[in-house]
C-alpha cells in the first residue's frame with residue numbers, strides 16, 4: 001500500500017548509516033511500490049556535490065550494500081531520479097535557503113537526523129528559523145540519544161523547543177524487526193500464551209544479543225560508551241519492555257509506550273553483584289579490545305551480563321537475565337521465556353524436569369521455537385523427550401519473504417504514515433537512563449575493571465556464575 005507523498009531530507013545523507021542502511025532500504029520500498037511516484041529524497045550533508053554526484057554516491061552504495069535488488073538497473077535508475085542533494089552546514093546558515101526553496105508544499109515533510117547527537121539541537125533550530133518545518137513535519141533521530149540522563153534531558157529539551165513529541169521519532173532499529181512485532185502478535189493474538197505469562201508459570205527470562213565482531217573502526221566512539229550505554233540502555237531495554245509489559249488497551253503508539261514506561265519504572269535498582277562486565281582479549285593474532293580502541297588502560301566493557309527484577313505483581317520473583325557482547329562465539333539475538341518445571345510426573349522413570357521454552361529469535365533466521373515435551377518415537381515405552389516446534393518466518397512466508405522489509409525500511413515508512421508505535425518516547429529514554437546511570441556512575445567512581453574473556457566464547461566465566469548461583473544456565477551462544 002503506497003504511503004502519502006513526501007519530501008524526506010536526510011541530514012548526514014552521505015554518511016555510513018545513510019549509505020549502508022537508509023538509502024538501500026528506501027530503494028527496496030521504491031521497488032515494492034510503496035513510495036509514491038513523486039516522492040523525493042533529499043540528501044543534505046557537508047560535502048560539496050550536486051544532484052548527479054549524490055546519485056552516483058548512492059548508486060555505489062546500493063551496489064556495495066544492497067541485496068538482490070541491485071540487479072534491477074532500470075528500477076535503480078528511476079529511484080536515483082527521485083534523489084536530490086543540498087550541501088548544508090548544520091551549525092551555520094550555508095545551504096538552508098537552498099533547502100527551503102527545494103521543499104514542496106502539500107506533501108509530508110520528514111527530516112532524518114543521521115548525524116551525531118551534538119547536531120540535533122542545531123538542526124531542529126534551523127529547520128524552524130528557516131521555516132522549513134511545519135506542524136505536520138516529522139523528525140527522525142538516531143542513537144545514541146544521550147550518554148546519561150542529563151544529556152538525554154538536554155536533547156529532549158532541544159528538540160521540544162521546536163517540535164512536539166508527536167513529531168519526534170527516536171529510532172531504535174530493534175523495534176523495526178519482524179520478530180519484535182511478532183512478539184506482540186504472539187502475546188496478544190493468541191489465547192495460549194498470555195495466561196501463562198507471569199510469575200506462576202515463568203521461571204525466568206533471558207535476553208541475549210551476541211556479536212562476533214569487535215569494535216572495528218568505531219573504537220573511539222565505543223570506548224566512551226561501552227555495552228551498557230550502547231546496547232543495554234536502548235535495545236535490550238526495549239526488548240525487555242515488550243516481553244514484560246502489561247497488555248495495552250489498544251495497539252496504538254501512546255498506549256503501548258505507556259505500558260513500556262511502566263516496566264522501566266518498575267525495574268529494581270541494579271546492585272554491583274548483579275552485573276558482570278567483560279572485555280575481549282587478544283587471540284590468534286586478533287587484537288584485544290584495548291588494542292582496538294588504542295587505549296591500553298581502558299575500563300570500558302565490551303560485554304555485559306546482568307540480572308534484574310521487575311517489581312510488580314506479574315513478575316514478582318522472576319529474574320530477567322540480560323547479556324550482550326562483542327567477539328562472542330556467534331552472532332545471535334534471542335529472547336527466551338523459560339517456563340517452570342513440570343512439578344510432578346506421572347511417567348515412571350521420568351524426572352519431571354521438562355521445561356517449555358519459548359525462544360524468540362531476532363537473528364539469524366528470524367522466528368520462534370517452542371520447546372515441548374513429547375513421547376520419544378518408537379517402541380521404547382513411555383519415554384519423554386523435549387523437541388522444538390520451530391517456526392522460521394522465512395519458511396512460513398515462502399516465496400514472499402523478499403517482501404519482508406528490514407528494520408530501517410519499515411521504520412521510515414512508519415514515519416511517513418505518522419505511526420509512532422515502534423519509536424521510543426522521550427520519557428521512556430529518560431527512564432532508561434535513570435536506571436543505568438547509578439550503576440555506571442558506581443563503576444566510574446571505583447574504576448571498576450572488566451573481566452577479560454577469550455574471543456569466540458560465551459563471554460567471561462563470571463557471567464556463567466551469575467546464573468549458576470541461581471541454579472540456572474544461559475542458553476548456549478552457537
Ligand code: NAD
Pocket residue numbers: 011012013014015016017018020044045046047088089090091113114115116117119142143144
Ligand atoms: P558518518 O560520520 O559516516 O556520517 C556523518 C554525516 O553527517 C556525514 O554525511 C556528514 O557530512 C554529516 N555531517 C557531519 N557534520 C555536519 C555538519 N556540521 N553539517 C552538516 N552535516 C554534517 O556517521 P554515521 O555512521 O552515518 O552515523 C550517523 C548517526 O547515526 C550517528 O549519530 C551514529 O551514532 C548513528 N548510527 C550509525 C550507525 C551506523 O551503522 N553507521 C548505526 C546506528 C546509529
